[in-house]
Amino acid sequence: MASSIDLKILRKENLGRSICLIVGTRPGIIMFSPLFRACVSKGLDFFTIHTGQHYSYNMDRVIFDTLDLPLPRHHLQGIAEKKYHGAQTAAMLEGVERVLLEERPSLVLVGGDANTNLAGALAARKLHIDVGHIEAGERSYDWRMPEEHNRRMIDHISNLLFATNEKGATRLKEEQVMGKVFVTGNTIVDAAYQNFEIAKRRSKILEVNGLEEKRYCVLTCHREENTDFVENLTGVLEGVGKFALDSGLPVYFAAHPRTMKRMESFGLLEKVKNFQGILLREAPGYTDFLRLLSSAALVFTDSGGVQQEACIFKVPCVTLRENTEWTETLDIGANHLVGTEPRRILAGAAACLEKPGTWDVPFGDGRAAERILDMCQESISG
Numbered sequence: 343m344a345s346s347i348d349l350k351i352l353r354k355e356n357l358g359r360s361i362c363l364i365v366g367t368r369p370g371i372i373m374f375s376p377l378f379r380a381c382v383s384k385g386l387d388f389f390t391i392h393t394g395q396h397y398s399y400n401m402d403r404v405i406f407d408t409l410d411l412p413l414p415r416h417h418l419q420g421i422a423e424k425k426y427h428g429a430q431t432a433a434m435l436e437g438v439e440r441v442l443l444e445e446r447p448s449l450v451l452v453g454g455d456a457n458t459n460l461a462g463a464l465a466a467r468k469l470h471i472d473v474g475h476i477e478a479g480e481r482s483y484d485w486r487m488p489e490e491h492n493r494r495m496i497d498h499i500s501n502l503l504f505a506t507n508e509k510g511a512t513r514l515k516e517e518q519v520m521g522k523v524f525v526t527g528n529t530i531v532d533a534a535y536q537n538f539e540i541a542k543r544r545s546k547i548l549e550v551n552g553l554e555e556k557r558y559c560v561l562t563c564h565r566e567e568n569t570d571f572v573e574n575l576t577g578v579l580e581g582v583g584k585f586a587l588d589s590g591l592p593v594y595f596a597a598h599p600r601t602m603k604r605m606e607s608f609g610l611l612e613k614v615k616n617f618q619g620i621l622l623r624e625a626p627g628y629t630d631f632l633r634l635l636s637s638a639a640l641v642f643t644d645s646g647g648v649q650q651e652a653c654i655f656k657v658p659c660v661t662l663r664e665n666t667e668w669t670e671t672l673d674i675g676a677n678h679l680v681g682t683e684p685r686r687i688l689a690g691a692a693a694c695l696e697k698p699g700t701w702d703v704p705f706g707d708g709r710a711a712e713r714i715l716d717m718c719q720e721s722i723s724g
């Protein structure tokens with residue numbers, strides 16, 4: 343055993359043949375939902391570590407419950423109390439390492455750009471366990487974003503890099519990553535296709551809120567650059583508030599817990615509650631959100647996942663950022679980058695409402711998870 347002679351790494355002969363899936367945030371659990379299903383249907387030896395980064399019911403457990411996903415074998419504790427990026431990432435790194443030493447999988451899979459994924463990939467790398475990165479090669483080139491730091495670091499310590507498209511794959515090769523690069527499509531697309539049927543069957547969110555198909559809009563806003571700078575958050579709220587008033591279309595504000603907390607500490611919460619036309623609500627669970635989004639006239643968002651889902655459901659998207667990883671949505675006119683200034687938000691929304699959603703969806707075919715797991719199996723047995 344490696345530990346008996348105090349080695350800090352594991353050798354190939356110390357490892358089993360299982361695959362470890364690492365999740366911990368809302369988008370991570372959602373993008374892994376097709377992988378869980380494919381692991382089960384292929385009869386693979388797999389287990390899940392939940393890092394505990396997200397913990398509120400609607401951000402986490404509701405996704406497992408409504409989609410009937412296998413629960414994680416390991417769930418790290420004490421992460422929610424960690425306030426700073428370093429403390430949070432360090433606690434998850436230590437927790438994941440402890441589990442990996444116990445389980446000794448052959449391969450660790452992480453997906454996306456959250457701190458959870460950096461912690462998971464780094465824990466595996468340090469132990470000499472192979473790492474696979476899903477959604478590799480995406481870049482915003484925005485150095486303010488913690489997600490951009492994470493993506494770059496994960497890509498450079500991964501053995502298997504699953505790019506969503508050729509552009510990402512080319513970028514990774516230009517950056518001279520060490521691992522093998524594959525183009526697989528994106529599992530968030532598989533997730534949207536698979537889970538929309540469940541959403542249509544289960545969700546009553548439109549009825550409960552008195553919303554009519556295509557006669558309302560949706561707002562999500564949770565990125566650090568937007569929520570933690572009062573001028574940016576105020577710009578978003580004023581711009582979208584004015585849009586609701588002028589257009590007569592109510593805006594369902596699906597507020598992330600982070601955003602609720604920031605609005606409260608900046609003294610904006612009461613004002614937003616009283617905005618005419620804004621329906622301020624705690625972020626709903628995933629299947630409710632899919633139903634809400636797919637029937638909306640327009641979405642305002644700074645979310646990566648929501649930009650892609652809007653494109654899939656042919657809902658015009660106004661992105662509250664100056665850049666995006668998902669540039670293909672811009673190329674086809676499905677998405678408009680407007681930042682956080684009210685004037686630009688209003689102009690972006692007007693441009694979107696003029697155009698019906700006629701684009702062809704530029705993302706994969708809904709079979710990315712299958713492809714990724716086939717490559718993982720090949721790598722394990724190779």
Ligand code: UD1
Pocket residue numbers: 367368369395396397398399401402425455456457458488489564566598599600601603
């Ligand atoms: C994280 C990711 C971001 C991703 C987002 C998805 C990083 C650096 N950021 O941001 O890329 O887009 O998840 O939603 O990893 N909170 C709760 N309950 C929860 C989760 C969060 O109350 O279940 C509150 C807490 O006050 C917490 C704050 O939100 O401190 C921020 O949470 P954190 O996980 O640090 O970052 P996110 O903003 O969720």
Ligand code: UDP
Pocket residue numbers: 368369372562596597624625626627628629631632644645646647648651
């Ligand atoms: N989502 C959700 N409830 C909401 C808003 C979004 O379940 O109120 C889902 C959405 O369908 C998408 C995912 O969360 O699949 C996107 O995650 P998020 O916006 O938290 O993170 P990002 O994609 O920006 O990293």
